[in-house]
Amino acid sequence: MAGGTEVPGGGARPATSTDVAIEAGVSQATVARTFSAPHLVSEGTRQRVSEAAARLGYVPNAFARSLKSQQSNVVGAVVPAYGEYWQNVLSAVTRELAARGRQLLLFSFTDPGEVDDVLDIVRQYRVSGLLLASASIRPDQLSAMRRQSSPTVAFNQPAASGLVSSVSVDNESGCRLLASHLVDQGCRTAVFVGGVSSISTDQARYRGAAREMGDHGVALPYIEAGAFSYDAGYGCAERIARLAPDAVMVGSDEVAFGVIDGLESRGIRIPDDLAVTGFDGLPQAAWAGIDLTTLVQPTDLLARHAAELLVDTASASRPTDVVVDGHLRIGRTTKRSDR
């Protein structure tokens, strides 16, 4: 058996502000001020304290600070564990928050059924803001979190209106743009492939697409892939092929990638036999080998709005809804060579 595992500096407890105070010959209060309100400390003292702190390797304890000051610099995020889209959102939001001096405490869930348990854990952390990837979170769950006096932002769920703040892209008009583009290309029959029909985002996208198509006399049957994943999209190919439409509008890029490959595996050529559109504007949509026509969400802009709401404590009592327009990206998947 190996005995005392001697780590230099390992067993020693981290230095506290009191330790630094003694080392620098000042009071603990002065040390605290040096780090959290330097302007209240004279130049000379600040210097001495800083040196003492450096000598002892002192670093303020964020937990104690949060406890006392009743506010943390931590923003919570409840996000699905899977999904290309959410990974990108998370990445963008993290960047924006970091730029505002906030850290992100991540709570992920695999199954929507876990959300309640996760939210209970979230409550234990007195986060200064909460981001909810709400396509997967029920409205009543959203409203339960509003109790917190900290800003709460639902990402991509405009239906959350009134309960919490929200930031989202205009799903309906985005889909109208896509549908309109397809009609321009000569599309006369089409199909919509959604991910999960119970999700409000999915519904809004279908609604927009169906209305625009309807305005041009084109019917738009709905097919449910069952998940927002490549595989789910791939598995839809047969059902789509059976309907033999001019075009297929897919509710999200990730599913669309699967749909495309599924269709091509059945010998259907895109766009010659069938046009395909997506939604989200994932990075992969722009890859030359894919070049998907899609509605690009301005993720960075959305993330910036979200971060601003999360940082602004006043927004807690005044829920704000931000809706941003996406823009059309036209790729090879809808470019008919003939007509």
Place this chain on the structure above:
Amino acid sequence: MAGGTEVPGGGARPATSTDVAIEAGVSQATVARTFSAPHLVSEGTRQRVSEAAARLGYVPNAFARSLKSQQSNVVGAVVPAYGEYWQNVLSAVTRELAARGRQLLLFSFTDPGEVDDVLDIVRQYRVSGLLLASASIRPDQLSAMRRQSSPTVAFNQPAASGLVSSVSVDNESGCRLLASHLVDQGCRTAVFVGGVSSISTDQARYRGAAREMGDHGVALPYIEAGAFSYDAGYGCAERIARLAPDAVMVGSDEVAFGVIDGLESRGIRIPDDLAVTGFDGLPQAAWAGIDLTTLVQPTDLLARHAAELLVDTASASRPTDVVVDGHLRIGRTTKRSDR
């Protein structure tokens, strides 16, 4: 009559264990025990406390708990803000940690130069474990964090040996597998495309590839893409084409996707004119439209090992290095129809 579910609204400060104690007619200590050591409380009392807590909407304060108990359930993660690969790792690690009752506090950085600042912030949070996406973190920065008595794990940087624990795939043997496969396919000349040559992972992969190729008398010049991104890969096409090799081994999938599209845009057919391999085994590599030959990292397994090390407090004083083998995925990008 469910009147009790009413919680005094927004502005009211959250209930504390003392509030619950009064409500339930017990001491604060008993309330604390009810939540953190229920077995020390009698059945009846536990019941009464739970009801009082529910009535007041009480939730334990994680910060206060961490402060007093000197340990948090929070694991820190320092990860680059961009990159498909890291997003996947993060996603996997988050899942594994959630299963172990840990939350993830995310610190992201855009530029390696920010790492020092980020690490300073990390130190403020007394995280119970720290995950370092260390391909971008210097060894001296790693060792500086070892001071913490909490487990520190470098993900994908075996060179961290001795300083902190590490979890990584066997880069060198993985690349040997890929190279060997290419030679079997009849490859006689080849090129290696790395991301950033100063990164140890990049070096290890090139080393493995070059050695295996060398064993078969094939030279392997190195080309640096300049970043681990699609665009960087796309931009390499010209330099690759100029060398006109049989095969190009790319150091990471994300770059490989770019290389493929870049080459095809120049009229080079894959795999007929040129074979391509990647490394990482990103989900996109398995997409039918891409079907890249690559070395698949067992991300879930790596994440599990990382999570276990991060949770095991003993691992702090006993750095452990875990190296796992990846497996070869053979896709269309190396399948020669003729020869």
Place this chain on the structure above:
DNA sequence: GAATCCTATGAATACGTATTCATTGCGTCA
């Protein structure tokens, strides 16, 4: 030259919980 104000600091307290120590009541064993 005193009244006043401002700056820099220290002493003391509170944040919400976990934990030690002490106390009580009760069942058990000799």
Place this chain on the structure above:
DNA sequence: TGACGCAATGAATACGTATTCATAGGATTC
């Protein structure tokens, strides 16, 4: 029956910091 052990609880304290209140000079004003 008395000594003892155990289970359940309460009182008190400590975790590390921010902040209020008080104090001592020193500069400023009339």
